[in-house]
Amino acid sequence: MLSPSPVSSRTPSYAAVLRTPHAARTFGAALLGRLSYGMVSLSLMLAVNASTGSYSVAGAVMALYGATSVFLSPSRAALIDRHGPRRVLPPMAGIYAALLAALAYATWRPGASAFLLGALVCAAGAFTPPLGPVMRTLWSGLVADRELLRRAYSLDGVAEELLFVSGPLLVGVVVRFAPPAAGIAVSAALILVGTMALVSSPAVRGTDAAPSDGRAAGRDDAPAGQRLLSIVGLRHAVMVTAAVGLCLGGLDLLVVAFTEQHHRGTGAVSWVLAALSAGSAVGGIAYGAVSWRASNRVRLPLLAAGLGAAVVGAGLSPGVYVLAALAAVAGLFIAPALTTAYLIADESVGAGSRTRAGAWVNTAVNAGSSVGAAVVGLLVDRLPPAVCFAVAAVPALLCAAVVTRGAVSRS
Known part of the structure; x- marks a missing residue:
């Protein structure tokens, strides 16, 4: 629990x-x-x-x-x-x-x-x-x-x-x-x-x-990135943050489409995205201030699932004000999820590989964001907004389930 x-x-x-x-x-x-x-x-x-x-x-x-x-x-x-x-x-x-x-x-x-x-x-x-x-x-x-x-x-x-x-x-x-x-x-x-x-x-x-760390070494003839990603904890962290990035990249574009559909100006977009960032800041501060019993590897998929569920809920918003409120709720999970992923990356490798491990997490969320925006951009004119929000949430929910199942099967 x-x-x-x-x-x-x-x-x-x-x-x-x-x-x-x-x-x-x-x-x-x-x-x-x-x-x-x-x-x-x-x-x-x-x-x-x-x-x-x-x-x-x-x-x-x-x-x-x-x-x-x-x-x-x-x-x-x-x-x-x-x-x-x-x-x-x-x-x-x-x-x-x-x-x-x-x-x-x-x-x-x-x-x-x-x-x-x-x-x-x-x-x-x-x-x-x-x-x-x-x-x-x-x-x-x-x-x-x-x-x-x-x-x-x-x-x-x-x-x-x-x-x-x-x-x-x-x-x-x-x-x-x-x-x-x-x-x-x-x-x-x-x-x-x-x-x-x-x-x-x-x-x-x-x-x-x-010095390089034995836990990150793996096979000596394997490429460095492959050796690092063979570490289960780091691989899971990269998977989850890529899914979080996919979700967030799609969300930014969907906010624009939602406000246009409700005949609101660009100012409304700024307010909704500001609510998302504010929620992330509040979530990050609160998350760091609490001591948790569950391990980082248990918390990470739960945080991703929370983000996905909040994004699904945002797609059901009747108006921009409700969307802003639900965006703030979604934001509560962003900074904690990324913080946890970086902690897992840090504890999965030794001192000689920590910068690379953190960079893999950083790359995953940024690449996921770019891909998410591109995919949602192809769908936003073809599907109802609520469906598009659900599609944007699928990577976070699916990856959370996969990582949780993998953690349970290894325990």
Whole structure:
């Protein structure tokens, strides 16, 4: 049964996380760099559209950027596991920032070449520094207690959620006073400054030669990613987060379709998605503050199932206000599910593979989100909204059932 265990007065708190030596400095630097990711997508889309005058080119450029950034994430993380963040992150961030600066220059005025922009975004996506996985690996080194580590991961997940809310707001401020390309330039500065501040932290010292772990080794002749995914716990975490991503990617598009069907403007979309993010933030904070008796591997499929059930319920909403309320309920499960998946990834491998393991979870949710949006986009004009919401929820519900059955059969 999933229930919180009694919390003693000595239960670690979020304040205790930030009081850990070097934690606040390291976390702050990582958040500064990760704010770049909250700004860059919208900045790129606006700048490319303004420069080329084509939504099709803007969409294609964003797809190329997302594909290279997401699918090469485990490879970049493998470099960090092998050589350490202090050796890999500075040149990676420097090249990435330089490519963003080139994109800002190319899109500052109308007439940019679509071919040139495509080449630049592919290169930029290939060098995107994996600051999220690196920070989660550093949390494992900073925090020894597992309860405190869960709170650290919850705090990290909620902060990341807020960055992706505040990032577009900052872009809105920038474009009031400058061309959209200025947002790309700001993103370049943020990633460079944040990364350099991160690698200068004392918490990063001694992480340059983390040995590979026997649990992640498997067969010596197998590819590294295959060896990692042969670990049952990590494989389940990746499966569930991919399903969560599929669900969320479809949900974003369905909110737009729902509000249009109910003759509401784009402002209603923003409110519903804000409710989803707010629910995720509240859920993440509450989840991290409670000590649970059930293990991470038991909780993860239950959280995914809760998300799926809430999305099914959202499809039955009679109006936008009810949809916003149910989106907030769905959000309650998002940050806890991702936090739990990252914890499983961390505990499934050793120190020499943690960045890669976290990157696989990160890749799964982002790739799932892209695929979910594409699939629902094909269905939204052909099926009733309630059916589309149910289809979007199926991956989370189905994967939760499969993972739960696998866990039961192994026990």
